[in-house]
Amino acid sequence: ETGVTQTPRHLVMGMTNKKSLKCEQHLGHNAMYWYKQSAKKPLELMFVYNFKEQTENNSVPSRFSPECPNSSHLFLHLHTLQPEDSALYLCASSQEGTRGSDEQFFGPGTRLTVL
Amino acid sequence: GQNIDQPTEMTATEGAIVQINCTYQTSGFNGLFWYQQHAGEAPTFLSYNVLDGLEEKGRFSSFLSRSKGYSYLLLKELQMKDSASYLCAVRDSNYQLIWGAGTKLIIKP
Numbered sequence: 001e002t003g004v005t006q007t008p009r010h011l012v013m014g015m016t017n018k019k020s021l022k023c024e025q026h027l028g029h030n031a032m033y034w035y036k037q038s039a040k041k042p043l044e045l046m047f048v049y050n051f052k053e054q055t056e057n058n059s060v061p062s063r064f065s066p067e068c069p070n071s072s073h074l075f076l077h078l079h080t081l082q083p084e085d086s087a088l089y090l091c092a093s094s095q096e097g098t099r100g101s102d103e104q105f106f107g108p109g110t111r112l113t114v115l
Numbered sequence: 116g117q118n119i120d121q122p123t124e125m126t127a128t129e130g131a132i133v134q135i136n137c138t139y140q141t142s143g144f145n146g147l148f149w150y151q152q153h154a155g156e157a158p159t160f161l162s163y164n165v166l167d168g169l170e171e172k173g174r175f176s177s178f179l180s181r182s183k184g185y186s187y188l189l190l191k192e193l194q195m196k197d198s199a200s201y202l203c204a205v206r207d208s209n210y211q212l213i214w215g216a217g218t219k220l221i222i223k224p
Contacts, residue, residue: 004157040123040216040217041216042214042215042216042217043202043204043212043214045211045212048211090157090158097210098210099210100145100146100165100206100210101163101165103148103160104160104212105160106158106159107157108156108157109157
């Protein structure tokens, strides 16, 4: 595997379910990100981890819970979601989180539908 | 507040040239990125500008004017595979990326 991988690619869940999204990066990067992408809206940064430490939580509801066990893996735990949480969830990584020129490498995303 | 503006959709003809504009108002500036995103796929990096001027990379060029809060992405010799969304993003004073909503580019034969 190369680059940034995400599983599952598609997820349909009810509002009372609990599920987790997984992201893995094979680039040796130290920063990882969760984004939400809704149609015709800008990417919304949800969480940032730098060297496994969470450095950003952009007012994300507590029904989204991130976990970063090591610098290569990132999870997003989901519980009691709402239909408006349906979106594409993108994971990204970069060499560091505090260098201007660092580009972010994205995974293919998980298309989440909440019924 | 922080804001990135870019056109929602543009249409161009195969073989032609198209310019996609991006204007920004952010708290601080640590560079501007352009990404390409094909439908159903991940965004991929195209360019990074931090100094004023034009950066050329093959058929794609990116321009920045910091004093005007303005950038554009220039695509030459358009090909059908260039049909995609183009995302403008600015790195602010906290080194976070602020994203525009993207410009959907439609290429017609």
